[in-house]
Each structure stands twice: as structure tokens, then as C-alpha cells.
Amino acid sequence: MQDLLTINIENNSELGPVVSSRTVAEEINRRHTHVLRDLEKILLSPNVDSVIIPSEYKDSTGRNLKEYLLTKDGFTLYMFNIQGHNDFKMAYINKFNEMENALQNKLPGSYKEALSQLLETVEQKEKLELENSMNKQKIAEYEPKASYLDSILQNKSLVTVGQIAKDYGMSAQALNKLLHDLKVQYKQSGQWLLYSKHHDKGLTHSSTTEIEHKDGSTSVRMNTKWTQKGRLFIYNLLKENDVLPTIEQ
Known part of the structure; x- marks a missing residue:
């Protein structure tokens, strides 16, 4: 069973966990063209274009071919329209939940937490810059000594x-x-x-x-x-x- 993917939509905002229609077709042993056809029927309904996203992929010959990227809601919507494959449904829904929880835990829960994280990042950066400057100074302090001793030993x-x-x-x-x-x-x-x-x-x-x-x-x-x-x-x-x-x- 393939891992889920994370992509960005055209405006570069985070779309979240998605799964390719090609992966779904492979896992449930259906032709990809049939899965595309079913998804396009679902897309005729209102308010589903944000959970089933058109995309493209390159095949082995380099051609650009159609696929769809399904969010958790898009995946659930599609799987409810077909019979069976319950283990597959639950495995993917659990995987969606796991990834969403992981992403949520990485994000600050409030504006205050976001500022705190930003401050910590800035402090770490300043600390590294200070250490770098100190190391450069130490090197600069040692270099004249080495240069003077070298001039003695070489002469x-x-x-x-x-x-x-x-x-x-x-x-x-x-x-x-x-x-x-x-x-x-x-x-x-x-x-x-x-x-x-x-x-x-x-x-x-x-x-x-x-x-x-x-x-x-x-x-x-x-x-x-x-x-x-x-x-x-x-x-x-x-x-x-x-x-x-x-x-x-």
C-alpha cells in the first residue's frame, strides 16, 4: 500500500494529505480510466472540486496524462460510491487521520505560540551567527601568530x-x-x-x-x-x- 502524498495547489497554499487516483485504481484493482470516469461523475455535484483536484503525471514515455488528487473527504466520497474494499478504506482513512494529526502538531496552536516559535528561531539564528563570529575572531587571532612563526622558521x-x-x-x-x-x-x-x-x-x-x-x-x-x-x-x-x-x- 503506497504512502500518501502532500502537495501544494497553484497558489502554493498547503493542500494537506492527498492520494492519487492512480494509487486508488491500483489498490482496488481497477483500470485507472474507470476511476477517472467515476470521479468525473462525482465532480458533476456541487462543492466537490476542492476535495477532488485535477492534476497530471508523466507516463513511461514522457506523456502528460490526467489524474486526480483526492483529499481525505474526496477519497471518502469516492469510496462510499463503490462496494467492498473495507480494509483498504479504513487503512487509508486511518493514514489520512495520522498525517493530519502530524501536520496539526507541527503548527502553532495560537498566535502567541507562533510568536514564541518565531522568537526561538530568531534566537537560535543569532546564537549561531555569534558563534560563527567568535570562531572567525579566534581564527584571525591565531593566524598572525602562525604567520610570524612561519617567517622565523622559513628564514x-x-x-x-x-x-x-x-x-x-x-x-x-x-x-x-x-x-x-x-x-x-x-x-x-x-x-x-x-x-x-x-x-x-x-x-x-x-x-x-x-x-x-x-x-x-x-x-x-x-x-x-x-x-x-x-x-x-x-x-x-x-x-x-x-x-x-x-x-x-
């Missing part, structure tokens, strides 16, 4: 303290002083050197610069440059002290 060259300081929006002198205050380095003979506990970590590399003076003499100056590992060390250390690079602020 294999040595960098000066001035280059690192620029990432934090400060001067080289300010960053050197901050690293001194954090017990990372000290200054000796004009060069910043790491305290002994950081010596063997591969954080820095000393380069030599030859300076030519006006009198033609030359001297050598040692400069401390940071490796990318050292740059990452500075990043983690400053972060622990609530100092972030500009891109993450």
Missing part, C-alpha cells in the same frame, strides 16, 4: 637585533636593554654577549667588522647577530612577559 639567515626590534615596534637599544633586564645578555667592550646559561644553545653568532679610521689605521669590532633559533627564543621569552610582536598585538 635561515642571521638577523640583527635591530631587525628583530622592528618586529616589536621598538628600537635596537630598547630591545637590548629589555634582554639585559631579563638576564639574557650583558655588554662588554661595546658588544652584547649572552650569559653563560645561554652560550651553548645556538642563539647568536658573532661577526667581525673591520673599521678603517681617518688616520689610515684599522680596528676590528665584534657584532652579535641572532640566529633564527635565537629569534624564536626571543619571541617565546617576550611573550612570557606579555610583549608581543606588532603583528600579534
Whole structure:
């Protein structure tokens, strides 16, 4: 036994549960043309066109053929005009009742209930939009960090303290002083050197610069440059002290 259908009439208002005349013909083992003929006789009576609705279907060859869609009242009206098939009648009437009850339970019973349902839908939508915005913000907050760390890890060259300081929006002198205050380095003979506990970590590399003076003499100056590992060390250390690079602020 086939399930009932739910359709919309041309104005798109809800028609409710219906059954096709083809389904009825199949279930009671009659030719569809005979069922159509009987229905058209019933349609000669007044006030039945709202319960027996003309429609069309495509057959296996693609042709548009006539059928009727019967509401519960239309189905009952038709079945009262034929003898027998009581089990079939009751099964379909029970199915109509079941579907109508299901549809009725889905609809708000009053204007107040309708407003309540609408408010709940709006609140759920706003909640989802807020969660979506929060997730986007979290992603945006994580992206700069990943970008900054990626730039460190992908760059294999040595960098000066001035280059690192620029990432934090400060001067080289300010960053050197901050690293001194954090017990990372000290200054000796004009060069910043790491305290002994950081010596063997591969954080820095000393380069030599030859300076030519006006009198033609030359001297050598040692400069401390940071490796990318050292740059990452500075990043983690400053972060622990609530100092972030500009891109993450």
C-alpha cells in the first residue's frame, strides 16, 4: 500500500494529505480510466472540486496524462460510491487521520505560540551567527601568530637585533636593554654577549667588522647577530612577559 502524498495547489497554499487516483485504481484493482470516469461523475455535484483536484503525471514515455488528487473527504466520497474494499478504506482513512494529526502538531496552536516559535528561531539564528563570529575572531587571532612563526622558521639567515626590534615596534637599544633586564645578555667592550646559561644553545653568532679610521689605521669590532633559533627564543621569552610582536598585538 503506497504512502500518501502532500502537495501544494497553484497558489502554493498547503493542500494537506492527498492520494492519487492512480494509487486508488491500483489498490482496488481497477483500470485507472474507470476511476477517472467515476470521479468525473462525482465532480458533476456541487462543492466537490476542492476535495477532488485535477492534476497530471508523466507516463513511461514522457506523456502528460490526467489524474486526480483526492483529499481525505474526496477519497471518502469516492469510496462510499463503490462496494467492498473495507480494509483498504479504513487503512487509508486511518493514514489520512495520522498525517493530519502530524501536520496539526507541527503548527502553532495560537498566535502567541507562533510568536514564541518565531522568537526561538530568531534566537537560535543569532546564537549561531555569534558563534560563527567568535570562531572567525579566534581564527584571525591565531593566524598572525602562525604567520610570524612561519617567517622565523622559513628564514635561515642571521638577523640583527635591530631587525628583530622592528618586529616589536621598538628600537635596537630598547630591545637590548629589555634582554639585559631579563638576564639574557650583558655588554662588554661595546658588544652584547649572552650569559653563560645561554652560550651553548645556538642563539647568536658573532661577526667581525673591520673599521678603517681617518688616520689610515684599522680596528676590528665584534657584532652579535641572532640566529633564527635565537629569534624564536626571543619571541617565546617576550611573550612570557606579555610583549608581543606588532603583528600579534
